[in-house]
Amino acid sequence: RKEVEQDPGPFNVPEGATVAFNCTYSNSASQSFFWYRQDCRKEPKLLMSVYSSGNEDGRFTAQLNRASQYISLLIRDSKLSDSATYLCVVKDSSASKIIFGSGTRLSIRP
Amino acid sequence: ETGVTQTPRHLVMGMTNKKSLKCEQHLGHNAMYWYKQSAKKPLELMFVYSLEERVENNSVPSRFSPECPNSSHLFLHLHTLQPEDSALYLCASSQDYRSGELFFGEGSRLTVL
Numbered sequence: 001r002k003e004v005e006q007d008p009g010p011f012n013v014p015e016g017a018t019v020a021f022n023c024t025y026s027n028s029a030s031q032s033f034f035w036y037r038q039d040c041r042k043e044p045k046l047l048m049s050v051y052s053s054g055n056e057d058g059r060f061t062a063q064l065n066r067a068s069q070y071i072s073l074l075i076r077d078s079k080l081s082d083s084a085t086y087l088c089v090v091k092d093s094s095a096s097k098i099i100f101g102s103g104t105r106l107s108i109r110p
Numbered sequence: 111e112t113g114v115t116q117t118p119r120h121l122v123m124g125m126t127n128k129k130s131l132k133c134e135q136h137l138g139h140n141a142m143y144w145y146k147q148s149a150k151k152p153l154e155l156m157f158v159y160s161l162e163e164r165v166e167n168n169s170v171p172s173r174f175s176p177e178c179p180n181s182s183h184l185f186l187h188l189h190t191l192q193p194e195d196s197a198l199y200l201c202a203s204s205q206d207y208r209s210g211e212l213f214f215g216e217g218s219r220l221t222v223l
Binding site: 032091097098101103 | 150151152153155166200210211212213214215216217
């Protein structure tokens, strides 16, 4: 089983729709969780950290479910500019091990 | 200046060449990283440096040799590479090596002929 698993997609949704995707992780000792966004042929950029209580940043909501070992990202009122690959990142309890998922590709159509 | 700068942006080299990738961060961070990104594969961590000391080495072939002369600069020296080493090499920095909040450079796209 992969340490971090994501549905590769692509998710193809119309502008204005709500879209959500999950990421599962295998190490129950994982401590910190993040979503990054990577545009085509660009570097990854931190989108948001995922806190135990969940967090919201504008149209983006991230949730953590420790019991089922997954994190989720919800995007409301999607924009064309949201088209990108979304990378799930999990950091385990040791100091430096940061694991990236393969990413979920999202395409927003007009 | 952008936070993390990488040069060159593109590099083509033969298998017998020796070249180096350079990374510089202007964020005052204490940790720097090299990642490899190949098509349809997740980012692979290669090396981590904290305050110029290497703290992680993920079984990377010796044809890749990192160097961190100070907390702002990181190099990746390349020699006798293989075609399968062709990839995007991303440098990143973070406040410290316990942080998962990484700031990436734009990457150096390497092609090995």
